[in-house]
């Protein structure tokens with residue numbers, strides 16, 4: 339696995355935030371790996387385990403538990419649309435349908451264990467998220483690290499056009 | 503609020519009292535330490551560092567401050583649970599997981615006033631004797647994490663963090679720790695496990711009360727973002743003066759987050775208990791949408807029991823018992839509890855008569871089924887079972903007896919689990935069934951009782967009905 343020097347520096351810095359137990363750095367190290375590679379691969383798990391003096395299973399069980407870690411590559415722009423009550427009341431399910439049809443994404447294969455659907459060209463991927471803590475201004479979604487409020491279904495195309 | 507100007511269209515309502523949100527949406531405000539210090543920022547930290555730690559805790563006790571994260575537990579009392587003869591290091595954790603559906607207040611503090619939180623954490627760490635503190639930020643707040651990291655670096659540079667803060671001899675490091683999209687990390691012991699680099703399986707209490715056995719099995723104080731910010735204002739005003747805000751036993755201000763079917767959803771900081779639900783809805787939030795009637799309200803995040811618009815409650819007022827309706831309920835901890843629900847995290851979700859209650863319950867059940875950590879059988883199986891039943895009702899396949907099954911599953915989760923998620927997941931179902939029973943039954947069909955309810959049953963029926971092959 340090819341870990342560039344600046345990534346390694348960031349990883350070491352993250353580990354230094356946990357003077358009592360290196361194991362505490364599992365989440366931050368995985369975040370850094372995911373941010374760089376787009377997802378956490380098998381080698382990523384082994385690398386993190388070696389780096390932190392753990393067994394790979396200790397890292398893998400974390401990857402498989404948290405919805406925030408992915409084991410497959412998402413699209414270039416990854417959309418997380420909130421589906422929880424207040425957003426659903428303001429139309430988040432309709433928004434999801436619109437985003438999928440505009441972006442050419444087929445969600446029929448989505449399951450609990452594989453919640454992400456990717457467009458054929460790999461440009462967009464999408465998944466439902468639970469409450470993103472902006473319930474008064476729904477529907478809300480995250481595109482990569484950017485947050486959007488009041489994305490009514492009719493604004494789906496406009497949102498996608500911001501990312502092309 | 504005097505001479506403070508707020509951004510166009512974001513002015514606080516006249517009924518608000520802005521303490522924590524004083525600088526939110528403020529004109530000319532930014533997140534830099536220079537801007538913060540210009541108006542007395544970090545003065546309260548300097549003041550507290552000259553006090554005895556116990557005196558700081560006593561001010562917080564005297565203020566009557568109750569936690570804003572969900573349970574409403576008195577903050578000063580919690581701090582006092584650190585064992586007196588403790589020799590292990592003490593840790594402070596700020597719970598910035600903000601993931602209770604309906605709650606959106608901490609995000610504004612993190613995004614717009616990070617130094618207020620850091621100052622609150624310096625004072626609180628000093629009071630409880632912590633030299634290492636973490637802010638557990640949910641992963642879905644990437645920008646907040648960056649803002650906090652920058653603010654922490656600034657505070658370091660100006661000598662408010664690190665070694666010998668402001669010549670007081672007190673050392674403190676604060677680090678940001680990002681979660682990874684799991685609601686259960688908001689539960690304090692799940693949060694601690696997560697911070698230890700593991701799956702966030704909550705720990706059983708007793709014995710694992712964090713104040714005694716928390717992070718790395720050391721005494722750990724976990725407080726919500728808003729709670730920690732209040733500490734700064736308590737030092738500024740003095741506990742006694744702070745306690746004059748709000749109502750007795752329900753002191754101070756708190757931020758109510760209103761979402762759902764209202765004209766003006768949003769965040770409103772008010773004195774606790776000084777505003778009834780009706781005033782919040784009609785005066786502050788501009789009322790319901792035209793032509794609509796109130797149907798139900800969830801007053802403290804989705805885990806709180808639902809209140810029905812025409813319900814009546816008997817509550818104590820002084821020595822008298824009085825009967826009140828939903829709109830008369832003052833939005834405080836004690837009254838909402840007396841009305842059978844809770845003030846929880848301050849997330850108020852309002853539903854009008856256009857909403858189907860089986861649809862709403864199904865949405866909530868989906869959330870809990872997705873977020874159960876899976877450790878306890880009643881919670882793991884029960885939350886999924888309740889979701890499957892309401893899924894079926896929503897798809898038109900429900901039968902009347904499903905409604906009783908829902909209630910019985912919910913009852914069998916409540917009180918039988920490791921953490922309070924069990925209650926959080928069962929209370930919506932038990933309260934919706936108790937209050938909207940007829941409507942839920944109306945969404946089902948007796949005829950479905952004789953039909954197969956899933957693929958396996960259908961296959962079985964087909965098999966049993968087939969003629970045996972000769």
Ligand SMILES: Cc1cc2nc3c(=O)[nH]c(=O)nc-3n(C[C@H](O)[C@H](O)[C@H](O)COP(=O)(O)O)c2cc1C
Nearest residue numbers: 569570571597599600601688689690725726729922
């Ligand atoms: C399932 C569950 C989820 C929770 N989520 C949060 C949360 O997102 N934020 C929070 O501050 N507290 C949350 N809590 C409450 C915490 O366990 C804890 O009581 C709180 O952080 C204590 O802070 P306080 O005393 O300042 O309120 C949650 C509790 C449970 C049972």
Ligand code: SF4
Nearest residue numbers: 875877878881919921
């Ligand atoms: S009650 Fe639910 S969330 Fe809490 S520990 Fe048990 S299974 Fe996990």
Ligand code: FES
Nearest residue numbers: 420425470472473
């Ligand atoms: S319900 Fe969508 S942000 Fe809370």
